[in-house]
Amino acid sequence: MIRLNQLTKTYGNKHKQTTALQNLDLTITQGEIFGIIGHSGAGKSTLLRSINLLERPTSGEVWFGDTNITALSEKELQHVRRKMGMIFQHFNLLSSATVYDNIAFPLRLVRTPKEEIEQKVSNLLKLVGLEEHRNKYPAQLSGGQKQRVGIARALANDPQVLLCDEATSALDPQTTNSILRLLLDINKQLGITIVLITHEMHVIQTICDRVAVIHDGNIVEQGPVTEVFLKPEHRVTREFIREENENAELLDAIIESLPTNDHAQVVKINFLGTSTYEPILSVIVQTTGVSFAILQGTIATMKDTPYGQLIVRFEGSQEALERTYRMIESQVHELEVIR
Amino acid sequence: MLSAAVDFSNVDWNEMGIATWDTVRMLFFSTLFTMIIGLPLGILLFMTSRSDSNGSRALYSVLSLIVNILRSVPFVILMISIIPFTKIVVGTSIGVIGSIPPLVIAAAPFFARLVETSLREVDRGVIEAATAMGASKGQIVGKVLLPESMPGLLAGITITTVTLVSYTAMSGLIGGGGLGDLAIRYGYQRYEPSVMIVSVIVLVVLVQLLQMLGDRLVLKFSKK
Numbered sequence: 001m002i003r004l005n006q007l008t009k010t011y012g013n014k015h016k017q018t019t020a021l022q023n024l025d026l027t028i029t030q031g032e033i034f035g036i037i038g039h040s041g042a043g044k045s046t047l048l049r050s051i052n053l054l055e056r057p058t059s060g061e062v063w064f065g066d067t068n069i070t071a072l073s074e075k076e077l078q079h080v081r082r083k084m085g086m087i088f089q090h091f092n093l094l095s096s097a098t099v100y101d102n103i104a105f106p107l108r109l110v111r112t113p114k115e116e117i118e119q120k121v122s123n124l125l126k127l128v129g130l131e132e133h134r135n136k137y138p139a140q141l142s143g144g145q146k147q148r149v150g151i152a153r154a155l156a157n158d159p160q161v162l163l164c165d166e167a168t169s170a171l172d173p174q175t176t177n178s179i180l181r182l183l184l185d186i187n188k189q190l191g192i193t194i195v196l197i198t199h200e201m202h203v204i205q206t207i208c209d210r211v212a213v214i215h216d217g218n219i220v221e222q223g224p225v226t227e228v229f230l231k232p233e234h235r236v237t238r239e240f241i242r243e244e245n246e247n248a249e250l251l252d253a254i255i256e257s258l259p260t261n262d263h264a265q266v267v268k269i270n271f272l273g274t275s276t277y278e279p280i281l282s283v284i285v286q287t288t289g290v291s292f293a294i295l296q297g298t299i300a301t302m303k304d305t306p307y308g309q310l311i312v313r314f315e316g317s318q319e320a321l322e323r324t325y326r327m328i329e330s331q332v333h334e335l336e337v338i339r
Numbered sequence: 340m341l342s343a344a345v346d347f348s349n350v351d352w353n354e355m356g357i358a359t360w361d362t363v364r365m366l367f368f369s370t371l372f373t374m375i376i377g378l379p380l381g382i383l384l385f386m387t388s389r390s391d392s393n394g395s396r397a398l399y400s401v402l403s404l405i406v407n408i409l410r411s412v413p414f415v416i417l418m419i420s421i422i423p424f425t426k427i428v429v430g431t432s433i434g435v436i437g438s439i440p441p442l443v444i445a446a447a448p449f450f451a452r453l454v455e456t457s458l459r460e461v462d463r464g465v466i467e468a469a470t471a472m473g474a475s476k477g478q479i480v481g482k483v484l485l486p487e488s489m490p491g492l493l494a495g496i497t498i499t500t501v502t503l504v505s506y507t508a509m510s511g512l513i514g515g516g517g518l519g520d521l522a523i524r525y526g527y528q529r530y531e532p533s534v535m536i537v538s539v540i541v542l543v544v545l546v547q548l549l550q551m552l553g554d555r556l557v558l559k560f561s562k563k
């Protein structure tokens with residue numbers, strides 16, 4: 001649905017140049033929630049803003065459906081932009097207009113009849129839960145409410161895709177979650193494709209189907225969130241996952257301090273899907289006769305997929321250990337001997 | 340000391356009334372034409388300054404230079420030096436009508452800069468959001484820039500009008516009519532300070548009223 005083809009963007013003049021994106025390729029599929037994660041300065045905003053050409057690439061193409069929008073005239077581009085909603089970290093609402101008028105803004109740009117505006121805006125206010133705030137000005141709203149107005153405004157033209165530029169980065173964790181839930185609803189109920197950029201793994205994990213990791217203007221890793229999350233390959237991806245896990249360092253210290261040999265090993269086990277909730281481990285050790293201690297265990301969901309991770313120390317004969325690992329591997333997603 | 344020397348009985352209140360009315364008319368028309376010329380000029384300055392086309396940037400440099408020149412010439416000199424031009428445009432260089440072209444030429448560049456500055460204050464993100472929603476340049480000006488900068492624009496209009504009050508007084512020097520003319524003719528040439536004092540008081544009251552009205556409008560349009 002959206003395809004970026006060898007996209008390069010260079011800022012600056014002859015004397016000083018910054019390359020924000022370099023020969024970047026990316027394909028986003030209809031109906032998915034696609035997350036792009038990267039550190040500050042990695043090129044996330046430039047990438048997102050290239051999709052609706054707020055930022056013109058230095059070279060490369062942007063395809064929307066089967067249109068190469070980099071080749072369109074300004075007027076044709078305005079038309080295409082109406083099919084893409086956009087929300088922003090700092091909301092970017094008109095401070096001089098009420099909630100109602102902000103949401104009506106894109107409709108008035110295309111001279112929608114008054115009654116139709118009234119009906120559409122009322123529905124959108126209901127969707128984002130701001131019916132009783134319709135006559136307030138943005139300055140009178142909280143951050144979360146402002147973002148809801150931003151979302152309603154972005155949906156007014158019935159877009160096919162919603163572009164989110166760090167939409168929750170200015171919000172507290174609780175408000176972040178309520179906005180993420182709203183985005184998920186919009187994706188499910190209205191079938192709108194969502195592209196979001198963030199520097200928080202939590203956001204990706206909560207709502208995204210697929211993720212791309214951007215570093216120094218390039219996509220260094222991408223795939224379904226569950227895969228990337230459980231088998232991160234690039235250093236930057238690992239860093240993001242580690243940041244999510246606050247106890248990672250403490251656990252490392254504990255593992256370091258444990259004596260290990262052929263008969264005692266520390267193992268990381270990842271569970272995915274329904275196996276997460278089953279007592280696989282205790283059943284297996286009963287048959288293989290090894291003993292175990294759980295050093296750490298987490299259980300969470302990635303969007304709708306439950307997943308768990310256990311750090312376990314097994315003790316037993318080498319033979320019994322290997323038999324245990326094989327049995328575990330045949331039933332769960334992944335097993336890795338750490339020490 | 341002054342009050343002892345001043346005798347208000349020789350003030351011709353009828354003439355004072357006419358002069359006040361002339362000043363108000365000069366002010367009204369010069370402000371009106373200053374807005375008509377200065378607002379688009381200010382918008383053009385703003386739009387060309389942030390454009391990334393070379394042609395626009397060149398246009399900005401030229402406009403900016405003209406505005407700077409007009410703003411750096413003292414009003415009295417400007418007023419006298421454009422007398423031939425004034426005669427061509429309105430047929431006379433004296434009276435209420437003759438004073439309007441120099442007032443507008445002096446105030447419009449000043450107001451244009453105030454407009455440009457106000458528009459710069461508008462959050463770039465909001466302009467960007469409108470662009471992302473498919474707004475054209477004209478829609479961005481009309482539906483984003485002007486409403487969002489309304490308090491700043493109103494403050495700019497107030498400042499310009501108050502500046503025009505003192506300019507109208509100066510145009511009295513070349514027989515522009517109004518309170519300034521009256522004050523100079525009586526106060527300076529015939530040495531009758533009473534007329535000068537009353538004229539100045541009327542001007543002060545006028546400025547006060549304009550400022551109060553302006554402040555009130557700015558407050559009404561501020562939603563931040």
Ligand SMILES: Nc1ncnc2c1ncn2[C@@H]1O[C@H](COP(=O)(O)OP(=O)(O)O)[C@@H](O)[C@H]1O
Pocket residue numbers: 011012018019020038039040041042043044045046047
């Ligand atoms: N308008 C600009 N002018 C010059 N450099 C820019 C501009 N916008 C972004 N950059 C540079 O491009 C790189 C990527 O920026 P950005 O896309 O904003 O990253 P992110 O959103 O991931 O923080 C950074 O090095 C940044 O300094």
Ligand SMILES: [Mg+2]
Pocket residue numbers: 044045046166
């Ligand atoms: Mg950014």
